[in-house]
Amino acid sequence: MKKIFIFCPDGTGIKNYLYSDVFKSEEVDLTLFHNFDNDTLAHISAEIKLDNTIQIPNYKESYTEKFLRELIHLCRIKHNAKTQNNPTILKFYKRGHASKKLKIFYGAIDIAAKTISSYNQIIKLEDRYQKTLRKNPFYLKICKILEDKKPDVIFCTHQRALKAPTIFAAAQDLNIKSATVIYSWDNIPKARLALKADKYLVWSPFMKKELETFYPEIEPSKIIVTGTPQFEFYKNEKHIIPKPEFYKKYGLDANKKTICFSGDDVKTSPYDPQYLNDVASAIVNENRQHDYQIVFRRCPVDVSGRYDWVIKKFPNLIIEIPPLWNYNNDVWSAVYPTINDVSLLVSLAFYADVVINVGSTMAFDFAMFDKPCVYINYDHVLDSNWSVQTIYNYQHFRSMPSKKAVFWFNNKTEIIQVLDNAISENTSEINQWFDIVVKDATMASEKIIKKIF
Numbered sequence: 262m263k264k265i266f267i268f269c270p271d272g273t274g275i276k277n278y279l280y281s282d283v284f285k286s287e288e289v290d291l292t293l294f295h296n297f298d299n300d301t302l303a304h305i306s307a308e309i310k311l312d313n314t315i316q317i318p319n320y321k322e323s324y325t326e327k328f329l330r331e332l333i334h335l336c337r338i339k340h341n342a343k344t345q346n347n348p349t350i351l352k353f354y355k356r357g358h359a360s361k362k363l364k365i366f367y368g369a370i371d372i373a374a375k376t377i378s379s380y381n382q383i384i385k386l387e388d389r390y391q392k393t394l395r396k397n398p399f400y401l402k403i404c405k406i407l408e409d410k411k412p413d414v415i416f417c418t419h420q421r422a423l424k425a426p427t428i429f430a431a432a433q434d435l436n437i438k439s440a441t442v443i444y445s446w447d448n449i450p451k452a453r454l455a456l457k458a459d460k461y462l463v464w465s466p467f468m469k470k471e472l473e474t475f476y477p478e479i480e481p482s483k484i485i486v487t488g489t490p491q492f493e494f495y496k497n498e499k500h501i502i503p504k505p506e507f508y509k510k511y512g513l514d515a516n517k518k519t520i521c522f523s524g525d526d527v528k529t530s531p532y533d534p535q536y537l538n539d540v541a542s543a544i545v546n547e548n549r550q551h552d553y554q555i556v557f558r559r560c561p562v563d564v565s566g567r568y569d570w571v572i573k574k575f576p577n578l579i580i581e582i583p584p585l586w587n588y589n590n591d592v593w594s595a596v597y598p599t600i601n602d603v604s605l606l607v608s609l610a611f612y613a614d615v616v617i618n619v620g621s622t623m624a625f626d627f628a629m630f631d632k633p634c635v636y637i638n639y640d641h642v643l644d645s646n647w648s649v650q651t652i653y654n655y656q657h658f659r660s661m662p663s664k665k666a667v668f669w670f671n672n673k674t675e676i677i678q679v680l681d682n683a684i685s686e687n688t689s690e691i692n693q694w695f696d697i698v699v700k701d702a703t704m705a706s707e708k709i710i711k712k713i714f
Contacts, residue, residue, distance in 0.1 A: 263714060266412040268428060272561070272586065272597030273444070273491075274418030275301075279309050280600055282489035282706040289710070292412065294428075295538060300589055301371050301597060308600050314412070318402040320424050324670040326397065330455055332370050336386065338450035341475055341656075345450070349654045353451045384478055391457065394427045395434075403431040414438040414713050418460075421453035429456040435664075440713040442489070443468060445622065446698050448658035449475050462487045462709060465536045465700035467660055485712050488705030495629035496703055500607040507608050517554045518684055521613040522579075523623045524559040527567065529652070532641040534568045539641075540617060541575040543676035553680070554577045556613065558606075561586045562596065582609065600698045614684045617670075620652045624667055628691040629667040633683040635668040666694035 267284065269275055284291050293305065302314060322330075335354055338446070342350040348639065354646040358364050377383060394400060399419055409413075413430045417425045420441050432439045440460040442451060449471045461484045463469050469484045494500050522540060524533050539558065544553050555575075559568065561584040571581050585602035606626065616627040617635045624634035640648050653659075668683045671674055683689070695702075 262288060262290050263414070264292065264412045265713070266292050266294045266315075266407075266410070266415045268294045268415065268425060270417075270419050270422035270424070275305060276589045276598045276603060276626055277489065277491040278416075278418045278442075279305055279602060281493055281600075283490055283709050284644065285309060285572060287709060292410065294415070298589075301586065301587070301675070304308075304587065304597075304599065313410075315406060317400060317428075318406075319422060320397075320427070322421055322423065323393070323397055325393050326390070328363070328366075328370065329386060329393060330372075331367070332373050332377075333356070333383065333386050333390060333455070334452050335370055335374045335381050336486060337475075338447065339374065340380060341450050341452060347450075347654065348654055349651050350450050350656055350657075352651060387478075390426075390455070391430060393648070394430045397427060399424075400427050400431055403428050407431055407435050407437055412437060414440060416713055417441040417456065417458075419444045420456060422456075426456040429458055433457060433459075440714065441708075447622075447655065450656040451542070459483060460485055460713060461470045462712065464489045465698055467697050467700075470694075483573070486700065487708040487712055488699065488701040488703075490705040490709070492629055492699060492702035494603050494607050495610065495626070497607075499571045500604040501611050502604055502608040504612065507612060511556070511580055513580065513612075514554055518552060518615075519613045520555045521554055521609055521616045521623075521627070522555055522557050523616055523621055524557065524563060524568070524623055526560045527565060528562050529560075531644075531647055533619065535573050535641045536617075536637050537568065538574065539673050540569040540676055541571065541578050543673065544578060545575070547677050549677060550578050553578075556585060556609065557581045558609065561598065561602075564588060572619065588680065615680065619649060620655075620658070624691060626633065628695045629702065631687070631690045632693070633668055633687045634691060635670055635683055636678060638669045639672050658696050660694070662693050662697060663690060665690045667691060 265284065266695050267278065269278060283398050292315055293311050294317055294319050338354045338526055342348055358367055402675055403633045413436060415428065420443055429439045439458045440462060441456060441458045442462045446464060446468060449468065453475060461472060461479065463472060463484060463486055466486055472479065472484050473481055513519065520536050541555060541668050544550055555571065555578055557568065557579050572581055582605070585599045585605055587597050587599060610627045610632060611630050613632060614625065615635060616623055617637065619637050627634055638649055638653065668679050670679055
């Protein structure tokens, strides 16, 4: 029996890798290497058999570690933007720090980055960072745990988890195999891959090529296409709530077409409430509220009240269906989806007629049931810090085979016409785009468990 340590630093990792079938084989001995609270552990244990759980020791990142990590990030961001001729990549470097201390810290990084002019210099910084990780007392604590428990492999569900580089460094030094997944299709150009793994599991050949492009030092044989298990839920009928139950619980009208407006986080789309208001206003102004109903699903990590005003404005048109996530406290690791949210999202995609958002991966979730997606493609106000054009010029959107992959709201005046066309004709080519980004939506769990050893 193979012993697996799984490090799952966030809620999406819980959903995709612990609720799915990846590690449910009787042939694996599964240890959750974690920083979760007892309530989170209890919920996870109800969905998957854990042979053991081990609390990860406290980790305090040293000044040198953080400086090198952020310097590498900035240098890679600049390098990627230059080589890809895409200035939007620079948007992924955070600026505008509030405190004087942070301004000085990141100011020093800006100065240091100007001395780095080649990719070989970035690689040397990476080597220094790896050596610095091993000087942290946390490294010795991890080595002790791994020496005692002797796992066959360590698996991480998010490549940018802060503790992961040191954990993987310890595994490497102890000759323990390691594997990580790339969290999402848009992550690779963002230059947040700080860990060194034996295997990197990606969604598709497209993502493999991206990883080879942005991290040419990684041997191609270490980059393995497995797919991602998050789309397998849509192929399991047990996650589709019966229609009478679903419609009654949320007060939906079976005689109306259902529009799902899926919210983004405030940083990605700060004007989401205004866009939701535009869609609702267009429906009312054209007297189409008898044809349409809007289901609003907010981004699970957006717990602000920024949508309240528009929901109150259209009480008979907008039905809010909140994500079923756990929000027991302010600890990030305690914010995670319940298994019921999996069924909620699958059912929403199954029963809705169209999904609307600003450049969200939800387009692929709804594509699992051949549902069209409409991307919002106009700026609501003049804002020098944000524009939809920046969003759609991000590197990952270069994977789109053509603009016909989705429908587009290019201005407020065409909302009704586009909605009618999307629902009645659905001529989008989302499946071609899905095949590029995701490739295989059914075999990921089986492939992952085979490939990590």
